[in-house]
Amino acid sequence: MPRSRATLPSPQFSAALEQGGTPTGPVRPGPGAHAALHPATTEVRDGFWHTRREVNARTSIPQGPGLLESAGNLHNLRLAAGAAQGEYQGAYPFVDTDVYKWLEAASWQLAQRGREEEGGAETGRLAADVERIVSLVADAQQPDGYLNTWFQIRRGGERYQDLRWGHELYCAGHLIQAAVAHHRATGRDELLDVARRFADHIDSVFGPSGSGRPIDGVDGHPEVETALVELYRETGERRYLDLAGYFLDRFGHGALGGEAYCQDRVPLRAATTVEGHAVRQLYLLAAATDLATETGDAELRSAAERLWHAMTATKTHLTGGLGAHHDEEDFGDPFELPNERAYCETCAAIASIQWSWRMALLTGEARYSDLIERTLYNGFLAGVSLDGERWLYVNPLQVRDGHTDTGGDQSARRTQWFRCACCPPNVMRLLAGLEHYLSSTDAQGKGLQIHQYVTGRYRGDLGGTPVTVAAETDYPWQGVVSLTVEETPGDRPWTLSARVPQWCHEYRVRCGDRTYDHTDAPVEDGWLRLERTWVTGDQVVLELGMAPRLTAADPRVDAVRGCVAIERGPLVYCLEQVDHPTGGLDDIVVDTTRPPAVRHRPDLLGGVTTVVAAGHRRQLPEGDWWPYRSAGAAPEAAPSTDEPIELTAIPYYAWANRQDGSMRVWLPTF
């Protein structure tokens, strides 16, 4: 990995500074917004996320155009433009979004690497690919602004006749997000013009009855709403915000058949828990949070806070994964959190991060970044292979011994692409834009908040004055984070805030000649707040306790009764069969009376810290045809014939990178 490249000054950050310090990320609350925090930009220069982003930049994103070509997505755009002959490719009305998400990813990547003239041949190729694909999109657009290749080609131009399943506005939403990214990242207007024409067209078609618009309805898959808010933020056109608000409140009143799947069973403002298709719910909640941020709508904010709590407290897997059901990709009931059949779609993890970041900006509360951290390191990152070439659509917490997997989108085997390829380009865009989710400044210009720890620089703007804090860390492998003030006004105090992760109960902080620990550090609601008149060179060293943890679930999570999971720092661990060559994982038992040990393994899976626990393998009776018996025999007592075994746990994100086999996060204690 040629790390030296990343130590160059980031052209994107320079560009952002040229624009007056405004960062260029996917979420940018407007000037009058009711946001507690505004995103700052973080330069990720080395370490864990730098490595993941280099793979994204050098493998995943560059492979995109070829995959979009071979899957037919680009062909469909040419068909719609009248520039090609042949059959439509792809089985879904939303295949255009694969292109849009890739364009968004590539745009953030271009911003990071600098424009063509600055970034060398690789970046030049990427810029050329983007320009070429933006042209295909523009050419496919119809004169009145409509754009959806499925309906243009397969349905003879029929529009908006199947709002429940047609995904036309969903596609528009991803187009708009790509266009905003392209504009923010490159300063170019081509894609933004396409998006605005489509948005204007939608605004001329959809509206409440009495508005003069022909259709009073909404798309079955939320997404355009959050995109329209961002288009408002980028263009200043208030009617995009109003249209987003109209759509948001159109859900829950039966226009889509009243199904929870489409978020139509109950209005979001009245909902008491998250429900239905997880990604739909989460994109809708991102929009609700955006709207509350821009308009100050207290009812919407309250609903978003209530639903976030209901989700995390009762419907979130330990990995941050969301969606208990394969069937309808549904959230499931409270505490219904299966392991083998956990759906935990990679896109739901991404949507959860996107929503929680908006909540963090709206409220300023650390818990949202706690969930982002957990999801990033576990439920999200498991979605892409270490080499950046293969993907998981669903992210189960267990694969049983002898699992027969016939492949397909919902396989527990990594796949190069999917028939429904929503996840891979979604991962690409999040990784490419990750630096926008890591730090913030508060609305009053009083300080800089560090949400996630990386090696690099956090840069904020405090009322026109730049502040820069450099960071060095081997997080998540080690708990030490060294922060050094590099730029500061020097003549007035400001607050450096650093999030103390929710998983961390023991830590130390050294700031100048003061040292705190978890008993006396100035931490409120998860934020370590250090207010000083900082001078250049000031150092803060945070030491987070990284002892491995054995974690149990609320007893209402029936699926893991009598089990523990291994965690260390922000990482959830799992066992993989390949590390346990004497047998499978279905019959192992962990011994919780002996503390697990830590072994760093630079040779393994790109370098991981493993956790080693004591356990045994059950000797099970063979041969009877019925696996249920009298409860008399205490299952807790391990027969003396049981075979002792060393259990080697690896980070969950790294599973399924070696050979097929069983895996489990939750380990039986008897």
Next chain:
Amino acid sequence: MPRSRATLPSPQFSAALEQGGTPTGPVRPGPGAHAALHPATTEVRDGFWHTRREVNARTSIPQGPGLLESAGNLHNLRLAAGAAQGEYQGAYPFVDTDVYKWLEAASWQLAQRGREEEGGAETGRLAADVERIVSLVADAQQPDGYLNTWFQIRRGGERYQDLRWGHELYCAGHLIQAAVAHHRATGRDELLDVARRFADHIDSVFGPSGSGRPIDGVDGHPEVETALVELYRETGERRYLDLAGYFLDRFGHGALGGEAYCQDRVPLRAATTVEGHAVRQLYLLAAATDLATETGDAELRSAAERLWHAMTATKTHLTGGLGAHHDEEDFGDPFELPNERAYCETCAAIASIQWSWRMALLTGEARYSDLIERTLYNGFLAGVSLDGERWLYVNPLQVRDGHTDTGGDQSARRTQWFRCACCPPNVMRLLAGLEHYLSSTDAQGKGLQIHQYVTGRYRGDLGGTPVTVAAETDYPWQGVVSLTVEETPGDRPWTLSARVPQWCHEYRVRCGDRTYDHTDAPVEDGWLRLERTWVTGDQVVLELGMAPRLTAADPRVDAVRGCVAIERGPLVYCLEQVDHPTGGLDDIVVDTTRPPAVRHRPDLLGGVTTVVAAGHRRQLPEGDWWPYRSAGAAPEAAPSTDEPIELTAIPYYAWANRQDGSMRVWLPTF
């Protein structure tokens, strides 16, 4: 319930005797078959199953024609016959099978009630409905024998172009089964002629390459195979048997894309476990057993035995329910047996009973009827409401507190009919033909075997001589079964065999002046064998121990670690929220140190024996947003603040007959 009707001599049984004692059920091994047992017919006169069958006869079956009319199935037949105008109704290419399964149910019902001239107005109406619907089917058939309304109407007559999903042979299979039933039950040829024409057409189209038939392939949904064997049995036409064998061995070689879903991943002869779509697997296994029975194919028999063991030992829910996944209606992995998301389709329970009965006849082993009993009383019977008007498609083992159920086929609420209405008429045909699954005679004519206990008469034929054993029992509420020999040759010994259920470890047997218990009774492999020169009036009284049992699962069933289920006799019990008005069921804990008590409740759910256990309600902390915590605190220790509660368990089959609410079979012990 006018029970007096049922004490009339059964016309069907009389008819069967007129045919030389051969019973008229759905499975009738041929004269040269390698069957250990041959089905005898049981007259069910009173008690548990009589009540269920009366509801089937008086409510479910009579409602069928109206439902098939309103759902459009009959309309589709008229469309195909050119006798109606309008749109095709129904979303699936297999809607014709709803009609066929109803015809089979009605045929068994007619056999039981006697023909029109014997059975009164109600039976006359049913006979007229059958005649009318048989005519609709006959009129819809094309001149060359082809019959499938979906392809005739919706696909412009296109045939066999989509074998993976088209269900054309699947539909033929259900037509053939209905026709065999109609012929056996009524002696009439109209429907059998239709079925033979279709079977002859199929035989002219499908065959191995080189056979001169144009298509070398097989339907993605097995069903025609077992039906063709029965058509061979009914007609003596060997080529139907050969065609069944050809189809069976066509699976597993990639003709259907190699998917486990379609039973195409591996040939059944080589398979090591059941996999893929549960109903498809089970219908295929029924055919394999039929073929092994007729041909003596030892490899097929061995495969069927191996797969039955793999299924029961590792993939069967306590209720006998099969299918762990909603996704693809799949069996799932070994020991992957979720509760909330158990699929356990009602049709899979039926298919399991059909297959196990064929295995019982082939092998003579009691274990197959053990599984039939468990499935009948639990996983199957839960599929129909007590009033016979509403149905469950899936049969979960848990519904959580606050479960949001938006209805639909896969709801945990009973529904009057389904968009995919495979289950209701399948229940009807099994209940209407149930008497054929209850007793047998052995191939050597040496005895009568009682597989399931009912009040009524078991009648067999021992080499031309009839034997009759009358039975009185309040099973499953009480364990006493009184058997009285009514007809016997008198001059030679024969063996009366009675199955000692697999769940039963304590029992007594009184036979004349001998008394046995479980330590000395002549029981081998589950069969109590009493060989005597019986004389009329001889009595055997069997007393099965009916103490409630607390049952645990193999520790590899992760979903129920630390839980027990309540069972009594053949019944699995569950808690329903309606019986626990002080709260829900998600926070209850059962106390296994205190033995549960039994309370018969004639007022409840048509009369059930409840089991009452001691337990408590957990006091759970409120408010935190993250439900995972350090495993340090022992979850086993119930806090002293926990509220004691009496847990009232009802038989699982009777759940969801009162109000919506939570339910659970497996009860946490901590």
